[in-house]
Amino acid sequence: MNRIITISRQFGSGGRTIGREVAEKLGIPCYDRELINQIAEESGFAKEYIEEHGESTENSGWLAGAFGLDYTEFAGQSNQDKIWFAQCRIIRELAEKGSCVIVGRCADYILKDEQDLLRVFIHSDFDIRAKRIVEQYGETDDAPEKRLKEKDKRRAAYYQVYTDQKWGNALNYDVCLDSGTLGLEKCADIIAKLY
Amino acid sequence: MNRIITISRQFGSGGRTIGREVAEKLGIPCYDRELINQIAEESGFAKEYIEEHGESTENSGWLAGAFGLDYTEFAGQSNQDKIWFAQCRIIRELAEKGSCVIVGRCADYILKDEQDLLRVFIHSDFDIRAKRIVEQYGETDDAPEKRLKEKDKRRAAYYQVYTDQKWGNALNYDVCLDSGTLGLEKCADIIAKLY
Numbered sequence: 545m546n547r548i549i550t551i552s553r554q555f556g557s558g559g560r561t562i563g564r565e566v567a568e569k570l571g572i573p574c575y576d577r578e579l580i581n582q583i584a585e586e587s588g589f590a591k592e593y594i595e596e597h598g599e600s601t602e603n604s605g606w607l608a609g610a611f612g613l614d615y616t617e618f619a620g621q622s623n624q625d626k627i628w629f630a631q632c633r634i635i636r637e638l639a640e641k642g643s644c645v646i647v648g649r650c651a652d653y654i655l656k657d658e659q660d661l662l663r664v665f666i667h668s669d670f671d672i673r674a675k676r677i678v679e680q681y682g683e684t685d686d687a688p689e690k691r692l693k694e695k696d697k698r699r700a701a702y703y704q705v706y707t708d709q710k711w712g713n714a715l716n717y718d719v720c721l722d723s724g725t726l727g728l729e730k731c732a733d734i735i736a737k738l739y
Numbered sequence: 740m741n742r743i744i745t746i747s748r749q750f751g752s753g754g755r756t757i758g759r760e761v762a763e764k765l766g767i768p769c770y771d772r773e774l775i776n777q778i779a780e781e782s783g784f785a786k787e788y789i790e791e792h793g794e795s796t797e798n799s800g801w802l803a804g805a806f807g808l809d810y811t812e813f814a815g816q817s818n819q820d821k822i823w824f825a826q827c828r829i830i831r832e833l834a835e836k837g838s839c840v841i842v843g844r845c846a847d848y849i850l851k852d853e854q855d856l857l858r859v860f861i862h863s864d865f866d867i868r869a870k871r872i873v874e875q876y877g878e879t880d881d882a883p884e885k886r887l888k889e890k891d892k893r894r895a896a897y898y899q900v901y902t903d904q905k906w907g908n909a910l911n912y913d914v915c916l917d918s919g920t921l922g923l924e925k926c927a928d929i930i931a932k933l934y
Contacts, residue, residue, distance in 0.1 A: 665909055713909065714862055715862050718916070718920045719914075720915035722913045734932075738929075
């Protein structure tokens, strides 16, 4: 059976970097931005649109929340719901194809009935993340603190709507790690060794 | 500087066993039931009373919550508040005495300003814990499910009152581990290696 590692992460916590390192250590693929391309192909939406709307909610995506993982197409789906259903299909297909690391996109929830799943959550202090997003993504007109707060709020709301679970609750994961106090390298080590 | 590992844990998750194993691996003391003895000595309450009231609230312990870690003695303290203040003093003394593992009793919060602190949270599925408490503590008149639910509720309320933080929120810990999916031995290994 395929062994899947899902990495949920706070914006700016380095979860994506950790995911790539884990995948490299284990010699398995890491799906992250590749997912966006596939969802774009499947759903017909532009990559930029999916990047913006695929992990954060604007209170429009209530449908999938109400119907769970039922893939039936509805008249009246919001764009966000359409992206969600495409995302579910693609993540399930990837998990069936072979062992892999999947970063973000509620993969922990979408694959929750897979037997061999290691669900990881990466977080770190606000200040450390604020510094990191400037290093990684550069400055914008908005202060990094504002960008973080906005993204945290939207990601938590998105997760809640589509999974009906609370974002950041330790009980939903096998391992939660503070990448700020432990360091990215140590986090990747722990996860790879647990595989 | 002393290095302190605090282990918060859900009832029945095996956190105490993990704490002892970590301490043994590292050759440092593990404070758990020893703490109760010391709190009993300091506060004058019976051990059984502290065991029953020292980690779960009955809505009487609002004072320490309101005043945080201020150790001043008040007229009108509830018994639970008295235990809390004794507990704070003893945990701080132990942390100053030398490196150690401390299980439970909000030590993560009480020591949060210590620099070299590894804050761990251990949890596992309800069913696994229900089975474990019967193995560990035997049967009682109440069904294990009822005992667990009661204890979970009271521990969460206690933590909330005295620390003003949400119990089980991954953000409050350096490492959270599911002892049910990972196994006690692996949890102890990870923690010891992070030390």
